[in-house]
Amino acid sequence: MKTLDLIGTAVANTFRSKTRTILTVLAIFVGAFTLTLTNGLGTGINAFIDDTVGAIGASDTLTVTKTDADAAASTDPQEYDPDAIASAPQAGPPGTTSAVTALTDGDITALAELPGIARVVPVRAVSIDYVQAAGGDPYVARAGSLVAGQTPQLAAGAAPDVDAAALQVALPDALVVPMGFADADAAVGATVTIAVTDPLRTLHTVEAQVTGVTEDAFGSATALTLNTALEDALSAAQNTGVPVDQQDRYASASATMAAGADADTVKTTLADAGYTGTTVSDQLGTFTAVIDGIVLVLNAFAVIALLAASFGIVNTLLMSVQERTREIGLMKAMGMGSGRVFTLFSLEAVFIGLLGSAIGAVVAIVVGTAVSAQLASTLLSDLPGLQLIAFDPVSIVLTTLAVMAIAFLAGTLPAARAARADPVESLRYE
Structure with missing residues (x-):
């Protein structure tokens, strides 16, 4: 049997028991739908953050301060420092503030001479x-x-x-x-x-x-x-x-790194000189980490759903092998090798996975796009440019391939059982 004939036969055999196949596909659909939607959520939010970072500050620019280690953010009484200057209010109990030692024109000149720094502008x-x-x-x-x-x-x-x-x-x-x-x-x-x-x-x-x-x-x-x-x-x-x-x-200064300079190296150089440098990515790092963590947890639930669906594939194909025992024996008696039989049932499993993942991805894109558009015009209207759920074609293809791989692995047990079947015993099966 040629490869194309093998694929055609596998697709046709998949729908022999329509009810059983549909239920298995639906189980895969749930996992693929959730996985596609959660990946879209992460893609949308992270894309918005990346687009907005440029509006807050350039990626090669650091906010430089001269922090007094003895004047950390606190509500406790602190000794007066004539060189201290108030910075932005800090999160914490009412009255919590942070004081930094003021930068002077001398500091601005000294910063500009440090290696890795191309330009320094005081923030007035x-x-x-x-x-x-x-x-x-x-x-x-x-x-x-x-x-x-x-x-x-x-x-x-x-x-x-x-x-x-x-x-x-x-x-x-x-x-x-x-x-x-x-x-x-x-x-x-x-x-x-x-x-x-x-x-x-x-x-x-x-x-x-x-x-x-x-x-x-x-x-x-x-x-x-x-x-x-x-x-x-x-x-x-x-x-x-x-x-x-x-x-x-000045409470702070904006330092632009020289071309090719490494941010971590520059921050270390600043620290050695008695300054602290932070990039916009540093300031948004915690926020991004939280979003990625939430997406990871949601993806874990989707993977659990897919693993549960894999048992449905095993059950579907095992029953198919049992029902088609005489057919398997006949195919082997007519010269089909064990490898071809294994491939036939594996292709059936992969096709079931393809159906479930493709339907799940399409429905997730439709639902996600509609929900994102609705939220953008209502609850999230104050964040122009935010597409809460965005879909990356590469991510969708990888998700589909991953689901098909899980389906293939789930189908190896029934496929191996069919491949090992003895043609004489199979033909005698009632």
Whole structure:
């Protein structure tokens, strides 16, 4: 019997007992459906994280701080340090804060001279009072820095040029309509006024050109994306009246690694020099690990379902071997070798696995796509660009092949039994 004839016979034999085959296929379907859906969930979330990382910070950029080991995050009384500066609030009991030793211009120069560092830009603490379009009402906003290589997600226009001398800003999409613009495209090219207050409570305004409109993503819905020139202008206005020697105090700096530099090596170099460097991946590492862990647990349940289905394959084929004992004897009496008989029943098992996995994958794609679209327009509408469940063709093919491999292994026992059958005894079987 030729190979194509063997495959055709295996497919035809699969449907001899339709009810039994359908029940077995359904068992495989459950496992394949779950496995495809959970892999799609992991793919969708991780893809969203990867796309959003560029909006938060460039992959080759580290946030550098000069941390005081004796001033760890705590609610306990701490000795006053005149060089300490408050950083972002820390998670924990109310009042928990973290203090870091302020970076100075001398630190910025020293950082730029370290091996593996190509560029260092201090992060200035700019506190914006409001942003206002011509003829519109003022709206509360916060400042967001832009570093070289950062690629914010845009709804319209372009990101501000970090190296441009002109004062440029990107508005968040959430502020476009409230500020009086018809849509995101209408805001591009407009001039807006940004106000800050100095220590004497005197209000200062700076005008900047809107180059683009950013989508919300992980950032604040009211965060303005400033280029370096605008950040410097606002910082200078905000520090009006502050002694010059007190203005060069920064909670952190953005350090861009040199081409080909290894992040771990650079972080070690920074640590040896008394600094701490973290990448965006470091900051999102725990979140990504949790997502991967959840997907792994869900995949484990799917694999358990597939293993349970494999027993159904064994039962289906064992009964098929028993029912076709005389047929097996006849085939062997007519010259079909044991290897061909083994292949025939193995192909039946693989075909059952293919049916279950293919149907499971198709249904999972349909259901997953519909659910993802519904959630994107309702519960997850605040996270534009998120496709909760996304399907990778390579992953789907690998899942299908894995299910077929499990089906093949499950079918080896009945196939081996059929291959070992004695043709004379089989022909006598009643």
